[in-house]
Amino acid sequence: MYKYSGYLRKDGSIGIRNYVAVIPTVGCVNEVASRIATQVDGAVPILHHQGCCQLKPDVDTVTRVLEGIGKNPNVVGVLLVSLGCEAVDTKEIEKHLKMLKPTYSICLQKLGGITKTVERGINIVQSLVSNITNTTKEVNLNSLVVGLKCGASDATSGIASNPAVGVAVDKLIENGATVIFGETTEVLGAEEVLAKRAVTAEIASGILKKIEEMEHRAKSMGVDMRGSQPTPGNIRGGLTTIEEKSLGAIIKSGTKPINGVLEYGEQPSDCGLYFMDTPGREIEVLTGLASGGCQLILFTTGVGAPQGFPLCPVIKISGNKNTCLNLKEHIDIDVSTIISGEETIIQAGERIFREILEVASGKKVKAELLGYDKNGINIDIYTKGPVI
Amino acid sequence: MQKVLIIDEEDNVAVAVQPLKKGDEVNINLKSRGKVYKLKVYESIPFGHKIALKEIKKGERVIKYGQAIGKATKNIDKGEHVHTHNVESTKGRGDLQIG
Missing domain, CATH: 3.40.50 (Rossmann fold)
Known part of the structure; x- marks a missing residue:
């Protein structure tokens, strides 16, 4: 029986890497997500150009993918970054991911600009990364x-x-x-x-x-x-x-x-x-x-x-x-x-x-x-x- | 090391796994059927490109992996280079649509 050693997640999945994903829910805040992720070792930004001014089937696809990225077993925790007026429903993604792993969201329009949003994001991501445990398990x-x-x-x-x-x-x-x-x-x-x-x-x-x-x-x-x-x-x-x-x-x-x-x-x-x-x-x-x-x-x-x-x-x-x-x-x-x-x-x-x-x-x-x-x-x- | 590779025994083209020079003689043994192809390379063929194993007439299917990869746009001689200049795809041809 072949085995490998991975990280057992609370949702039962097995990660082979440990990352905190910083996910903008619309391309408009790529800059924010990028600045947060580059400040914390262990965090990665998932940048893209979607999330707004698209028809419903595409908005649904984008939502499914952003949530899917968050669910990936290699992801330990998630920070969703929103602008505040995008088509993608950030709160809905947060609700689904929270059931599986630590997930937070921040909003540039609510927090008052990039400077405050980046500061808040770094704090959250840092605490998510510091909770990572590196205990592995042999699995099928x-x-x-x-x-x-x-x-x-x-x-x-x-x-x-x-x-x-x-x-x-x-x-x-x-x-x-x-x-x-x-x-x-x-x-x-x-x-x-x-x-x-x-x-x-x-x-x-x-x-x-x-x-x-x-x-x-x-x-x-x-x-x-x-x-x-x-x-x-x-x-x-x-x-x-x-x-x-x-x-x-x-x-x-x-x-x-x-x-x-x-x-x-x-x-x-x-x-x-x-x-x-x-x-x-x-x-x-x-x-x-x-x-x-x-x-x-x-x-x-x-x-x-x-x-x-x-x-x-x-x-x-x-x-x-x-x-x-x-x-x-x-x-x-x-x-x-x-x-x-x-x-x-x-x-x-x-x-x-x-x-x-x-x-x-x-x-x-x-x-x-x-x-x-x-x-x-x-x-x-x-x-x-x-x-x- | 072999010079050309035949992937499926139904194929009418082979892949050059070494650059072939005009006039090269290539012998290929198809072990499974004891078939032997003797080819004279008609023109230079770069690594990874295809050589005709037999004559392929205009409109005939070009076979690799045992499947059609397109059709000949002109008569192709045994030993000739087989590529975009003498083969065309039959898929995704928006240019052939009427209206």
């Missing part, structure tokens, strides 16, 4: 939720890093863990392969519906999607069409049955493999996965992607030898051994699986060591409607 993998992402893909993604991650994902599922993958755009052209793995006909049609909606939105712009997907970098790397990119991308979800379709940022209700409706872009995907409850994210890359996420270790895996050498400071696991013939896909997958247990037990990934994206600037929430 059924408490672990792992997210998947691939970015800056090239032809090696589909033949080395994604198949190897697929092996690790199968092993995670066999051991009771939960895995979430998304990137709806990058399923386009591979949807039937994926739908066949759904446990029910309803879930299969749910997957197809999400992809159809995404294609419809892309087409409504009246242009060929190529140039945006695949990206110019993908094309230089040898990926010709979105179908090719998608087929290479979905291999990372392994071979196990798909247990459900999640809305963007939604948490799964049970263990197993889930598909989340997300775009392809990093900044929104990582946020959606963290809101979905992922404590850890596996990120495969071809030509090299540096991203991290403030709350979660992001493990970078590449099958491109040049990238592994040239971007050594960003890549955690080199699986170019599959292409050179030094290692099989299964051996590389098992190496990834062992690294997941290490990172879950506290080993820092390169994005964490570099503090990449710890400042919370390069993240956002995925919304589908207009800004009005």
